[in-house]
Amino acid sequence: MTYYKEAQxxxxEDASSVFLFDPNRITAMQGDLEGLGLFPAQKYNLEDLRIVE
Structure with a gap:
């Protein structure tokens, strides 16, 4: 775990990656879904996606 923190x-600090832009995108989902995380470079976080009643 220590090596991961050091790498981070x-x-x-060295800014080895710099995203110059995040292109516009349209995201549609069902009305009973929530928690979709959107991140730069077209990455989606489905970890918190859930169905609500």
């Missing part, structure tokens, strides 16, 4: 610190 190096990456953030």
């Amino acid at each position: 610190t190096i990456l953030t």
Whole structure:
């Protein structure tokens, strides 16, 4: 775990990745879904996606 934290610190301090833009995108989903996470570079986080009643 220590190595991951160290790597994360190096990456953030050295800015090894810089996203210059996040293209516009349209996302549609059913009305009974919530919690969709959208991130730069076309990444989707489905971890918190859930069905609500």
